[in-house]
Amino acid sequence: MYEGAVQDLIDELGRLPGVGPKSAQRIAFHILATDTADVERLAAILRRVKADVRFCRICGNVAEADECRICRDPRRDLTVICVVEEPKDVVAIERTREFRGRYHVLGGAISPIDGVGPDDLRVRELLQRLSDGTVTELILATDPNLEGEATATYLARLIKPMGVTVSRLASGLPVGGDLEYADEVTLGRAFSGRRTVD
Amino acid sequence: MPLYRDEAVVLRVHKLGEADRIVTLLTRRHGRIRAVGKGVRRTSSRYGARLEPGSHIDVQLHTRTAEPDAGRGHPRSNGLDLVTQVETVENYGAKLSCDYSAWTVAVAICETAERFTAEEGEPALRQYLLLVGALKSLARAEHDPSLILDAFLIRSMSLAGWEPALKECAVCSAPGPHAAFHIVAGGTVCANCRPPGSARPQPESLRLMSALLCSDWPVADAAPMPACREASGLIAAHLQWHLERGIRSLPLVDR
Numbered sequence: 001m002y003e004g005a006v007q008d009l010i011d012e013l014g015r016l017p018g019v020g021p022k023s024a025q026r027i028a029f030h031i032l033a034t035d036t037a038d039v040e041r042l043a044a045i046l047r048r049v050k051a052d053v054r055f056c057r058i059c060g061n062v063a064e065a066d067e068c069r070i071c072r073d074p075r076r077d078l079t080v081i082c083v084v085e086e087p088k089d090v091v092a093i094e095r096t097r098e099f100r101g102r103y104h105v106l107g108g109a110i111s112p113i114d115g116v117g118p119d120d121l122r123v124r125e126l127l128q129r130l131s132d133g134t135v136t137e138l139i140l141a142t143d144p145n146l147e148g149e150a151t152a153t154y155l156a157r158l159i160k161p162m163g164v165t166v167s168r169l170a171s172g173l174p175v176g177g178d179l180e181y182a183d184e185v186t187l188g189r190a191f192s193g194r195r196t197v198d
Numbered sequence: 199m200p201l202y203r204d205e206a207v208v209l210r211v212h213k214l215g216e217a218d219r220i221v222t223l224l225t226r227r228h229g230r231i232r233a234v235g236k237g238v239r240r241t242s243s244r245y246g247a248r249l250e251p252g253s254h255i256d257v258q259l260h261t262r263t264a265e266p267d268a269g270r271g272h273p274r275s276n277g278l279d280l281v282t283q284v285e286t287v288e289n290y291g292a293k294l295s296c297d298y299s300a301w302t303v304a305v306a307i308c309e310t311a312e313r314f315t316a317e318e319g320e321p322a323l324r325q326y327l328l329l330v331g332a333l334k335s336l337a338r339a340e341h342d343p344s345l346i347l348d349a350f351l352i353r354s355m356s357l358a359g360w361e362p363a364l365k366e367c368a369v370c371s372a373p374g375p376h377a378a379f380h381i382v383a384g385g386t387v388c389a390n391c392r393p394p395g396s397a398r399p400q401p402e403s404l405r406l407m408s409a410l411l412c413s414d415w416p417v418a419d420a421a422p423m424p425a426c427r428e429a430s431g432l433i434a435a436h437l438q439w440h441l442e443r444g445i446r447s448l449p450l451v452d453r
Contacts, residue, residue, distance in 0.1 A: 018215055112305045112447030113210055113251070146250045149295035150302075157298060174241050185247035185292055 006032070058129070060105035060122050062087045070094075070102060077101040081129065082139040083155065085109050085148065093141060101139075104129065109147040110154060118154060126155075130164055137165040144171050203258045204228055205287060207329055208251050209308040213239070220278065221249050222312060223257065224329055229322045230315040233259050233279040245284040252291025252304050252333060258283040290333040299452040300336050303343040306447040307332050307350050313441055314354050324357050344426065344453045345418055348433050349410040355433075356411060360384075360440040362432075364408045367391055375404065379432060381439050403428040427453075 001007055006028060014024035031039055055061070056068035063069070070076060070090070080101030084090055090103050106121045129135065138159055142148035156166045172190035173182055182190070206223035209230070214220050217239040222232050238246035248255055260280040294301045311329045315322045332350040336343060355361055363385030366373050376386040378396040386404065387396060402425035409417035410429070421429075430453070438444050 110450075112302055112450035113309050115446040115450075117450040146252065146291045146295050146301075149292075150298060153296055153301070154298045177242065181244050183245060183247045184286055185289055 055105075059103045060087075060107060060125070061090050061103060075100075078134055079136045080139065081126075081135050081137075082141050083126065084141050085143055085151075089141065089143075099139075101137075106142070106151070109142055109151040111147050121151075123155070123158070127158070130159065130162055135164060137167065140166065140168045144169070200261050201258055201282065202228070202261065203256070206231075206255055206257050207308070207311075207326070207333065208249055208253045208255065208291070209312045210251060211249065217243075219246075219249065221281065223255075224311055224315060224322065224326050225257075226323060226326050227321060229320040230312065230318055231259070231279060232318065233257075233281050235281045238281075245281070247292075248284040248286050248289070249281065250289075250291045251308055252294060253289050254287040254330060254333065256285040256287055257281060288334070288337070290337045293337045294333075297339075297343075300339070300343045302447065302450055302452045303347045304333060304336055306347055306445060306451050307336075309445055309447045310351060310354060310437070313443075313445065314358055325354065328353055328357065341415060341419055342426075344430060344451070345410065345421075347451065348407075348426075348430050349413070349418070351433050351437050352407060352410050355437060355440065358440070360436070361411065362386075362407065362436050364404055364411070375401070377401075379404070381432075381436050385436075397432070399428050399432060400425055403432065407433065 002010065009028045009031065010021070010024045013019055013027050014021050016024075019027070052064050053062055054064075054066075056063040056071055057066050058071045059068060061068040061070065065072075077100050080099075081104050082093060082099055082101055083104045083106060084093065085106055085108055087105055090105065093099055093103075104122070104126050106123070106126070108116055108121055110116060110118055110121065130138070138155075140152040140155055142151045152168055156168075159166055170193045171186065172193055173179065173186065179187070204225040204227050206225040208221055209224055210222040212220040214234060217237045219235045219238050220232055221235050222230065224230050235246070235249050237243050238249050240246065258281075260282050262277040262279065290304065294304045307329065311325060314325055328350065332346055335341060336346050340346075352362070362368070365375065365386075367376055367386065367388035368380070368384035369387055369391035372388045372390075374386055374388070376388050377398055378387050378389070378392045379385065379399050380387050380393050380396040383391070383393055383396075387393065402422060406418055406421040406425050406429045408414075409421070410433075434445075434448055438448075
């Protein structure tokens with residue numbers, strides 16, 4: 001146990017995800033040894049994040065205004081929406097530079113075992129965005145795990161009757177891997193999603 | 199560094215750190231165990247896809263301590279075991295994720311199986327076989343998913359010693375059938391023993407519950423929808439009364 005402020009800092013750092021007591025202690029002593037200016041910069045950015053960052057009223061992505069940078073961009077294709085689970089998935093897809101439409105962040109996936117149902121996600125907001133007929137295609141980019149697949153199945157069942165084309169991201173073999181090490185689930189999906197070679 | 203191998207069904211997964219997962223398994227010989235799958239959330243993982251809920255797997259695990267436990271015949275662990283190899287026996291989860299209703303039922307089945315195996319490391323072979331049978335039946339779409347869930351729940355209660363009395367009075371054992379059903383009393387009750395507030399289910403609902411309990415599928419499949427709904431309610435209430443806590447996934451089952 002340390003005195004007052006140092007122990008408080010260790011306790012607070014220890015509450016962060018993935019930070020155990022030892023790591024919290026190491027970070028606390030790193031902060032103590034760092035220049036005051038650097039620490040103040042860190043404190044200021046933490047305050048700014050809490051004060052300025054909110055969720056985009058259209059897509060649910062993180063934003064510093066009412067609408068995020070992507071929803072404000074007029075060059076984006078308004079007819080396609082890509083549905084993702086978390087804001088960090090938006091960043092991952094943006095890195096590909098393949099998608100020029102807009103996003104919709106659900107805020108997670110359906111997980112009955114954790115008590116998360118469709119009503120706990122931003123499904124109603126998605127249906128509202130689709131209701132005016134502007135959107136013609138919906139790309140379901142939920143995680144390729146069981147909860148992500150089931151969420152995609154649920155959304156497809158809900159949205160297909162609205163006349164919107166619903167597609168799902170392809171699953172398959174990772175680039176640079178060996179076929180012999182692929183598991184049967186991934187390899188099976190790669191087979192079912194195969195395409196003709198031009 | 200002891201290794202052991204077993205057949206198992208993945209009941210639940212939790213995220214751990216950057217790319218790991220804690221998996222809860224119901225194994226054939228070692229009962230319910232929790233283990234860490236290192237790096238299984240990475241796309242490069244060789245067995246991440248096999249460690250999804252509902253997967254029936256052949257798994258090799260590594261115990262953290264070498265201390266043998268003569269009573270149970272396998273090494274005793276001080277921490278979580280480590281998953282070292284996984285082979286798929288049958289991937290029920292992946293098959294069921296294409297059918298939302300069946301998937302929600304599979305999740306409820308897995309959660310219930312976890313609750314019925316409260317003690318980690320205690321062999322629960324009959325519960326394991328019941329779980330595998332339910333998932334297999336669900337994947338093959340042999341019956342209505344809701345009926346498979348109810349059959350699993352009532353038969354799990356039977357294995358745990360909480361089988362509802364359906365053919366005799368739960369209080370005085372007077373032979374039935376009786377019209378009243380009381381959850382706290384433990385099933386159907388005769389006119390003399392009937393506590394205040396007892397339910398009066400339709401006779402078809404009680405017949406359906408008996409059919410589910412003894413796997414009389416022709417009778418269960420032919421049951422009318424109102425009886426199915428009523429039986430589901432009674433079974434869920436009876437289960438949660440005995441478990442003393444709710445099953446979180448039950449209200450989210452897409453019936």
